[in-house]
Amino acid sequence: MKKNILSLFWLLYLGAWPLWAAVGCDLNDPDRDVKRLFPESTSYKTIYMSIAQKGGEALLRQVEQRLGDSFQGLFETMDVPYTMYQVFRGPELIGYIHGVNQKGQYGGIQVFLALDLEGNIRGFYFQKLTSRYAKSLRDPGFGRQFVGLNLRDFYNYNIFSGETSGPSRVASIKNPAAEAEQDFRAALRATKKNLILVDEFLLGNKYLKYFIPPE
Amino acid sequence: MSSSEYALDAQNISKIYKRGSEDILAINDISLRVRRGEFVSFVGPSGSGKTTLINILGCLDNATSGKLALGGKTIFTEKKKLSEGELTKVRRQVFGYIFQKFYLLPTLTVLENVILPLTFYRKEGTVKDALDILHSLGLENRIHHRPAELSGGEMQRVAIARALVNKPEILLADEPTGNLDSKRTREIGEVIQRLNREEGLTVLLVTHNPDLARIAHRAIELRDGRIHVDSSS
Amino acid sequence: MKIYQVAYKNLLRKKVRSGLTLLGIALSAWVLVSLLGFNRGYEQALNRDIDNMGFQVLVTAKGCPYEAATLMLKGGTGLRYISESVAKTILEHPEVEAITPMLMQAMFDPNKGESGGITAYLGIDPGTYPRMKSFLKFKQGAWFTDPDGFEAVLGYEAAELEQREVGDSMLIPEKNIELKVVGILSRTGTQDDGTIFVPIKTLQRIFGMDGQLTGVGVKVKRDANISLVEQDLYDLPDVQVVSLAQVKQTIMDLITTAKMMVFSIALIAILIAMLGVINTILMSVFERFQEIGIIKSLGAMPWDVFKLIWVETIILCFLGGALGIAFSLGLSKMTEVLIRRLLPYTPTGSLVAVNPGLALITLAMVLGIGIVSGLYPAWRAARVRPLESIRSEGE
Numbered sequence: 060m061k062k063n064i065l066s067l068f069w070l071l072y073l074g075a076w077p078l079w080a081a082v083g084c085d086l087n088d089p090d091r092d093v094k095r096l097f098p099e100s101t102s103y104k105t106i107y108m109s110i111a112q113k114g115g116e117a118l119l120r121q122v123e124q125r126l127g128d129s130f131q132g133l134f135e136t137m138d139v140p141y142t143m144y145q146v147f148r149g150p151e152l153i154g155y156i157h158g159v160n161q162k163g164q165y166g167g168i169q170v171f172l173a174l175d176l177e178g179n180i181r182g183f184y185f186q187k188l189t190s191r192y193a194k195s196l197r198d199p200g201f202g203r204q205f206v207g208l209n210l211r212d213f214y215n216y217n218i219f220s221g222e223t224s225g226p227s228r229v230a231s232i233k234n235p236a237a238e239a240e241q242d243f244r245a246a247l248r249a250t251k252k253n254l255i256l257v258d259e260f261l262l263g264n265k266y267l268k269y270f271i272p273p274e
Numbered sequence: 275m276s277s278s279e280y281a282l283d284a285q286n287i288s289k290i291y292k293r294g295s296e297d298i299l300a301i302n303d304i305s306l307r308v309r310r311g312e313f314v315s316f317v318g319p320s321g322s323g324k325t326t327l328i329n330i331l332g333c334l335d336n337a338t339s340g341k342l343a344l345g346g347k348t349i350f351t352e353k354k355k356l357s358e359g360e361l362t363k364v365r366r367q368v369f370g371y372i373f374q375k376f377y378l379l380p381t382l383t384v385l386e387n388v389i390l391p392l393t394f395y396r397k398e399g400t401v402k403d404a405l406d407i408l409h410s411l412g413l414e415n416r417i418h419h420r421p422a423e424l425s426g427g428e429m430q431r432v433a434i435a436r437a438l439v440n441k442p443e444i445l446l447a448d449e450p451t452g453n454l455d456s457k458r459t460r461e462i463g464e465v466i467q468r469l470n471r472e473e474g475l476t477v478l479l480v481t482h483n484p485d486l487a488r489i490a491h492r493a494i495e496l497r498d499g500r501i502h503v504d505s506s507s
Numbered sequence: 508m509k510i511y512q513v514a515y516k517n518l519l520r521k522k523v524r525s526g527l528t529l530l531g532i533a534l535s536a537w538v539l540v541s542l543l544g545f546n547r548g549y550e551q552a553l554n555r556d557i558d559n560m561g562f563q564v565l566v567t568a569k570g571c572p573y574e575a576a577t578l579m580l581k582g583g584t585g586l587r588y589i590s591e592s593v594a595k596t597i598l599e600h601p602e603v604e605a606i607t608p609m610l611m612q613a614m615f616d617p618n619k620g621e622s623g624g625i626t627a628y629l630g631i632d633p634g635t636y637p638r639m640k641s642f643l644k645f646k647q648g649a650w651f652t653d654p655d656g657f658e659a660v661l662g663y664e665a666a667e668l669e670q671r672e673v674g675d676s677m678l679i680p681e682k683n684i685e686l687k688v689v690g691i692l693s694r695t696g697t698q699d700d701g702t703i704f705v706p707i708k709t710l711q712r713i714f715g716m717d718g719q720l721t722g723v724g725v726k727v728k729r730d731a732n733i734s735l736v737e738q739d740l741y742d743l744p745d746v747q748v749v750s751l752a753q754v755k756q757t758i759m760d761l762i763t764t765a766k767m768m769v770f771s772i773a774l775i776a777i778l779i780a781m782l783g784v785i786n787t788i789l790m791s792v793f794e795r796f797q798e799i800g801i802i803k804s805l806g807a808m809p810w811d812v813f814k815l816i817w818v819e820t821i822i823l824c825f826l827g828g829a830l831g832i833a834f835s836l837g838l839s840k841m842t843e844v845l846i847r848r849l850l851p852y853t854p855t856g857s858l859v860a861v862n863p864g865l866a867l868i869t870l871a872m873v874l875g876i877g878i879v880s881g882l883y884p885a886w887r888a889a890r891v892r893p894l895e896s897i898r899s900e901g902e
Binding site: 362436 | 513516517520804805810893
């Protein structure tokens with residue numbers, strides 16, 4: 060019997076650790092996390108949507124254009140289900156939470172934003188990050204740099220060059236460690252994508268008017 | 275007359291019921307003979323035993339003692355009683371029954387009710403015969419209706435059609451007009467009379483109704499389990 | 508007119524009653540067919556899992572299993588090892604066709620999940636392992652070839668979790684070592700999907716486990732007697748020999764308890780449905796005493812009446828059974844979710860495999876129930892004497 064139990068656990072051990080669907084991006088513990096990001100909240104609602112569902116190919120092209128980059132690789136596709144949280148105080152809607160997956164240097168990054176009803180960032184944090192500089196990137200001080208910014212600022216940020224054109228508070232966000240440049244840039248791309256998706260799915264594209272397509 | 279000329283020959287029929295610890299003598303040593311084609315009515319006050327007698331004659335029940343022969347063939351004697359299965363065989367061979375309560379199957383149409391006996395036993399009857407019988411009883415417009423849609427008189431006529439579909443030798447009618455008004459009663463009486471006269475059907479009729487009893491050839495009055503008056507003798 | 512037509516019309520008389528009884532039977536049938544489907548699907552999935560291991564016998568280090576198991580669950584420490592020389596010895600056995608050495612190591616990753624989690628790495632020999640598991644297909648890239656390289660091949664879900672593709676890097680926490688992803692496997696529906704494969708020599712070096720293994724996969728020659736080979740392997744010092752037939756047996760034993768429990772529930776459901784059927788039919792027989800008497804007066808033999816009632820029961824059960832099977836086919840996904848919640852160990856892949864054969868078996872069982880349930884009411888009906896039910900007034 061003992062031998063059998065060992066064999067059983069070998070079978071389990073050879074890789075069957077709990078696997079969670081990496082394709083979507085949910086809060087690890089929504090009850091706890093929503094309360095942490097919105098202490099004044101009383102309840103929340105979870106909505107799922109995907110680009111494929113909402114507008115298919117055409118919508119994907121639009122989003123890519125606004126992002127200034129195309130959707131990459133095996134895991135960034137239009138079928139990805141996006142989880143959006145609507146946060147309530149009593150019957151009143153007070154804000155949103157949304158997270159996106161982004162490829163980082165050594166692993167997947169999950170960037171979560173807490174937003175007010177106007178689409179301004181009121182909270183930024185990494186739910187997942189594999190990096191040698193994880194400590195400094197996860198430091199609250201880093202996230203605080205994002206508070207108050209919105210998609211208008213990010214429309215003027217070019218994710219390839221890392222530069223801003225025109226008025227944008229993104230320029231004031233500093234990378235805490237020079238060697239973490241790849242993940243730092245990834246975080247900014249993730250934030251821009253996050254804000255675009257929120258604008259598209261929740262805010263009715265109110266920031267679209269600030270988007271100037273390149274020539 | 276040889277016994278084969280008699281449609282029914284009953285001798286010394288008695289029937290005893292047990293009620294609690296008491297024995298009730300319902301039929302007390304009755305003998306009678308009915309010729310083929312005869313129309314016999316049974317009358318008498320309540321409790322006189324007429325339904326009990328007719329049930330025995332009609333093979334719906336076993337007698338406690340006595341002999342019964344139908345069409346010359348012995349059905350049961352003192353020594354030989356019949357099982358339920360054997361009684362059923364005799365019943366479907368010889369008799370057609372109609373009762374006070376019509377007893378039609380509510381889920382079946384008129385036609386289906388009439389041909390129902392054929393599901394279990396086909397002597398000579400066919401679906402076509404059923405249609406003819408229904409026609410002759412004036413029910414040709416009702417064949418696809420359900421019993422709930424019919425009047426009392428129509429229902430009893432359906433019951434009669436059902437009783438006839440397998441060409442019985444004897445028609446047994448127990449208070450057939452008990453649930454009908456006088457007009458319908460007359461109608462049913464006429465139907466039975468016609469069947470007796472034109473088809474030569476032997477009829478045994480139990481009734482309270484003196485008008486109905488009168489259309490028979492012969493009236494037998496029962497009292498206290500015995501024949502009190504027999505108009506043929 | 509046929510008896511079954513009469514029977515069918517009788518059932519239509521009390522629609523709600525018939526309908527409820529039907530529903531009861533349908534639910535029992537659903538449970539039953541799902542159970543049979545689960546049983547079959549589970550075994551299929553299990554066999555697939557085991558087949559996917561590629562080798563028939565697994566040799567591991569001897570040790571106290573409970574301790575090792577608990578420690579593994581708690582943090583990946585407490586593994587027992589065997590030396591590489593054991594692998595060499597096994598290869599020398601005349602009946603052994605090939606072996607592949609394996610080393611499992613685990614590491615705590617503070618960045619994983621909520622408050623950190625275990626990442627496991629499986630060290631394999633690129634010379635022997637891919638050949639033993641040649642059915643593994645790649646979504647991107649291919650196996651590493653350098654036995655000393657700092658490279659990794661990821662199962663599909665392991666890759667998806669970290670958004671890794673060929674050319675990306677992976678970081679082994681604490682050791683601060685980078686691995687380059689050279690291949691991503693397609694989905695297999697087994698635990699391989701969550702595995703990170705690394706060259707065994709590299710893993711040994713990183714974790715300071717030179718010359719150590721946690722297991723050896725053994726493939727015996729085609730005509731060899733596996734049990735005899737196992738017997739020989741038992742003679743090796745300090746090892747456990749796990750026959751995959753044995754593992755399968757263990758798992759089957761483990762879930763027999765769960766299966767028994769579910770079978771009992773199904774049995775109870777069947778009994779309840781049966782009682783419902785008997786009750787419904789019996790009640791309708793009692794209500795129809797008069798009618799039955801009439802039918803007998805019309806020439807129906809006791810056997811005819813018996814058949815009538817019996818056919819009613821069988822029709823009810825047949826329709827209920829068919830409905831239940833339709834339910835189960837439509838809701839098979841939901842059933843699968845329920846089962847995964849109930850059992851402690853479930854192989855990956857589809858669990859409930861319902862096919863026409865199973866559906867027919869279930870239908871046959873439900874019909875059998877109908878046939879048995881119908882006996883008593885039919886017998887009662889057949890016994891009715893016409894006279895009991897036909898009593899005219901004025902007697």
